[in-house]
Amino acid sequence: MKKNRLLRFGTMLIASLLAIGLAGCGAGGTSSPSGNGKYAQGVTDSEILIGHFGPQTGFAANYDTIRQGIQSYVNLVNAQGGVNGRKLKLIAYDNEYQPSKTVPVATKLVQEDKVFAIVATTCTPCHQAAESLFTEIPMVGPSPASTSAFLEPIRKNWFGAQMNYNIEGKFFVDYAVKKMGAKRIAIIYENDDYGKEGLKGAKEYAQSLGGVEIAGELPYNVQDVDFSSHAQKLKQLSPDVIIMTGVQKPAAALRTQLAKIDATNIPLMVTYAIGMDQKVMFDLAGESWNGVYSSLSTPTIDETDNPKLKEFLDQFTKDFPSSSPNGSAQAGWAAAQILVEGIKRSGDNLTWDNFIAQMETLKDWDGSLYHDVFYTPDTRYGQTTLFLTQAKGGKLEKVEGPVKYDPGTKTFIYGK
Numbered sequence: 067m068k069k070n071r072l073l074r075f076g077t078m079l080i081a082s083l084l085a086i087g088l089a090g091c092g093a094g095g096t097s098s099p100s101g102n103g104k105y106a107q108g109v110t111d112s113e114i115l116i117g118h119f120g121p122q123t124g125f126a127a128n129y130d131t132i133r134q135g136i137q138s139y140v141n142l143v144n145a146q147g148g149v150n151g152r153k154l155k156l157i158a159y160d161n162e163y164q165p166s167k168t169v170p171v172a173t174k175l176v177q178e179d180k181v182f183a184i185v186a187t188t189c190t191p192c193h194q195a196a197e198s199l200f201t202e203i204p205m206v207g208p209s210p211a212s213t214s215a216f217l218e219p220i221r222k223n224w225f226g227a228q229m230n231y232n233i234e235g236k237f238f239v240d241y242a243v244k245k246m247g248a249k250r251i252a253i254i255y256e257n258d259d260y261g262k263e264g265l266k267g268a269k270e271y272a273q274s275l276g277g278v279e280i281a282g283e284l285p286y287n288v289q290d291v292d293f294s295s296h297a298q299k300l301k302q303l304s305p306d307v308i309i310m311t312g313v314q315k316p317a318a319a320l321r322t323q324l325a326k327i328d329a330t331n332i333p334l335m336v337t338y339a340i341g342m343d344q345k346v347m348f349d350l351a352g353e354s355w356n357g358v359y360s361s362l363s364t365p366t367i368d369e370t371d372n373p374k375l376k377e378f379l380d381q382f383t384k385d386f387p388s389s390s391p392n393g394s395a396q397a398g399w400a401a402a403q404i405l406v407e408g409i410k411r412s413g414d415n416l417t418w419d420n421f422i423a424q425m426e427t428l429k430d431w432d433g434s435l436y437h438d439v440f441y442t443p444d445t446r447y448g449q450t451t452l453f454l455t456q457a458k459g460g461k462l463e464k465v466e467g468p469v470k471y472d473p474g475t476k477t478f479i480y481g482k
Contacts, residue, residue: 104415105417106421107180108183109416112151113153113155114153114154114409115155115179115180115181115182116136116157116184116402117183119158119159119175119184120132120163120186121161121163122158122162125289126189126314128346129163129188129313131390131395131398132397132398133156133398135382135395135397135400136399136401137156137158138399139398140156149410157181159174163189163288164192165189165191165194165196166195168189168192168195168196177199183203185398185401186398187205187207190260190263193216200223200224203223203418204418204422205221207225207228207404209228222422223418225404225408225441226446226448227436227439227448229338229361230450231263231337232263232267233267233471236267236471237452237469237478238264238309239251239271239275239309240275241466241469243275248305249277249306250278250279250303250305251278251281252282252283253280254283254308255285256311256312257285258288260312264337268309288313290316291315291319294323296320297323301324301329301332307334307335309335310340312336312339313340314340317340317341318347318351319350321351321355321358322351322352325354330357333359334358334359336358337361338360338393341457341462342363342392342394343394344367344457344461344462355457356457357456357458358457359456361452361453362454362455363400364393364396364436366464367379367391367461378391378399382395396435403434404431412424426442427441428440428441429441429442451467451468451469453467453468466480468481
């Protein structure tokens with residue numbers, strides 16, 4: 067009798083251990099979040115979950131077209147049969163561009179929805195508030211990956227896409243000095259880590275060139291609406307060029323005030339995050355936006371002979387007919403293209419480790435709307451090539467590019 071009880075106990079113990087083990091595998095063969103099994107979290111035999119958070123409401127709601135761009139590319143991929151036989155599903159939440167509202171939605175994506183990867187998210191301070199959640203999950207095309215704080219030293223699961231903000235700041239100074247003959251440069255910057263990154267790059271590069279004076283540094287807060295005093299101070303500094311980091315509404319407010327005091331004759335250079343969408347900027351600032359320079363990482367809407375742009379326009383205007391197919395939408399689409407390419411190269415071995423290894427095989431990859439995406443085990447910048455545009459008559463005209471930054475020599479190569 068005692069022997070039988072022991073046998074029954076042993077059988078029950080083995081069954082319990084097997085049940086625990088099977089529960090750990092999850093539905094559809096999904097492994098632990100670290101990706102040590104066949105699949106990482108968010109992957110089944112038929113589906114891959116991808117996540118996004120960004121402003122859908124609030125003062126930065128115009129950036130919601132990033133989400134729409136991602137969704138539109140997901141729709142295209144799924145209509146073509148998915149990726150290696152799996153359909154994509156986008157789960158997106160509104161964080162209103164606020165750090166305090168980012169933590170709960172990021173927690174939901176990573177720990178409850180258990181998405182495979184997070185793509186094309188915005189707001190550097192938002193990511194810093196929730197960065198403890200992003201130590202393992204692949205982050206593809208997040209705007210903070212454009213800041214050195216998230217790239218140096220590299221985080222193996224972070225893959226930048228658009229031009230690094232520090233390099234962008236350096237480029238503005240390089241162009242202003244070498245192409246515009248500037249000697250005095252004023253910088254107005256968003257007073258957070260995003261804005262300070264461009265400020266830092268511009269100051270360091272000006273110092274390295276010599277003979278260039280930073281005439282003044284003016285901080286502002288991202289939700290500021292009155293820029294009359296900023297405009298007056300900038301005019302009083304008598305700079306040859308003004309460089310601005312930040313987002314769209316503050317930039318429009320500043321330009322409007324500069325126009326009121328007859329100071330639009332001072333060239334204004336703004337970051338890609340501001341100037342990529344000419345429709346938004348002309349809607350916000352009116353005719354005063356004419357003449358503003360901005361960097362650009364994606365094609366202009368007017369490049370109708372570009373087959374990649376045509377594919378984007380055809381799909382996006384079908385999916386979101388009431389939205390503008392602007393630079394933000396292109397950025398979301400392009401980041402999703404990079405993510406999908408990494409998934410394709412991973413085949414059926416969709417662990418996080420293998421996905422990261424496959425992303426590192428992208429060498430000057432030209433398959434997205436971004437110009438030449440480049441990753442190695444030692445770099446996560448993504449794109450190191452940009453264009454310079456100028457707003458004219460409601461459109462963006464390219465005035466320089468492509469311009470390639472060489473991280474080795476720390477120089478810019480024009481026309482390459």
